[in-house]
Amino acid sequence: MSSMTPLDVLNAAGNLRRVAxxxxxxSSPLVDAILGRRVVVKAESMQRTGSFKLRGAYNALAAMRPEQRACGVICASSGNHAQALALAARLFAVAATVVVPADAPAVKLQAIDALGARIMTYDRRAGHRDAVVQQVAEERGLTIVPSANHPDVIAGAGTVxxxxLQDEPGLVAIFVPVGGGGLAAGTALAAHAGQPHGVRVIGVEPAVADDTRRSLHAGRRISIPPPRTIADGLGHTEPAYLPFEINRKLLDSxxxxxxxRIADAMAYLWQYYRATAEPSGAVAFAGLLQAVDRLPAGPVGVVLSGGNADWTTYRPLLDSAMERINSDAPVLH
Incomplete structure (x- = not known):
């Protein structure tokens, strides 16, 4: 397993103080009454850049040698990590280049551009983004900051x-979305930081993009074809190496x-919490709705990982889901 420990998360929390x-x-009393337990939603949609990703990107830059950081940084991302790295680079007054899918939501591309990062695009269906990043990094002497496969990125994500757990002690479970696996790995590390009775960490991913579920069942990383999912931030074809090594040991299920169900979760988050969740950000809540009857008694935490919803995508998904969830009995599962 990785040599990372909960102390890495604690150190990251120190780096992020006054930044994140x-x-x-x-919380929603109505949801709590329907599900028969307290549910708390960690609203990372209210984080700077609209997702949890700033935590890992900034922590990675903070850990670099100043001369390394000054040469500039680069990443590949579906959008949120790119925004985060662009902001982190601006805070450290260094240059950032981001490689994003050509079909990334416009709201994410506009935010990246506003933060001053150089944008390069690639065809998501053709893949090869990591090769593009590697080539550009070598040509320009840039440091790659992966979205998940980096200990400082994982530690920063774990501060969520x-x-x-500081604000809501006694949770029996935390639901967290899984893409590359960095947030889940960081969550699992944080959950093992002296919790007296333990807390289950449950990863959630789209069924059509279940590379981590397949990999955990196989005991090794499995690659799947590029998936088509509304949760664009979770459309990975293979778990990242370092997060997988942590998740295979510490992730409970x-x-x-x-x-x-992802669309329904977006609607529930809006209707009951007045929270805007992009599809990837709502996936953990969808997992709660699916698994709630299999949980032990007690309060549950859910990570709403991001709210960078593109309105042209968000509105029709929300409209159809709201009609669906309110058409019959207003129950959550």
Whole structure:
């Protein structure tokens, strides 16, 4: 297993003090009554750049040698990590280049551009983004900051759960989305930081993009064809190496949720919490709805990982889901 420990998350929390927003916990008495337990939603949609990704990107830059950082940084991302690295680079006054899919949501591309990063695009269906990043990094002497496969990125992401467990002790489970696996790995590390009774960490990914679930079942990383999912930030074809090594040891289980349930989760988060969640950000709540009857009694935490929803995509998904969830009995599962 990785040599990372909960201390790495604690150190990251120190680096992020006065940089990252300590995002609030949202609750709904109605949801709590329906599900028969307290549910708290960690609203990383209210984080700077609209997702949890700033935590890992900034922590990675903070850990670099100043001369290395000054040469500039580069990443590949579906959008949120790119925004985060662009902001982190601006805070450190260094140059950033980001490689994003050509079909990334416009709201993400506009935000990246506004932060001053250089944008390069690639065809998501053709793949090869990592090769593009590697080539550009070598040509220009840039340091690659992966979205998940980096200990400082994982540790920074883990501060989401570190705050959650500080603000809401006694959770029996935390639901967290899984793409490359960095947030899940960081959450699992934080959950093992002296919790007296333990807390289950349950990863959630789209059923059509279940590379981590397949890999965990196989005991090794499995590659899948490029998936088509509304959760664009979780459309990975293979788990990242370092997060997988952590998750295979520390992740308690994983849920794979269908596309309609992800859309429903977006609607529930809006209707009951007044929270805007992009599809990837709503996946963990979808996992809660799917698995709630299999959980031990007690309060549950859910990570709403991002809210960078493109309106042209968000509105029709929300409209159809709201009609669906309110058409019959207003129950959550």
């Amino acid at each position: 927003v300590r995002t609030p916990l949202l 759960a570190w705050e959650l 994983i849920e794979a949720v269908p596309e309609h």
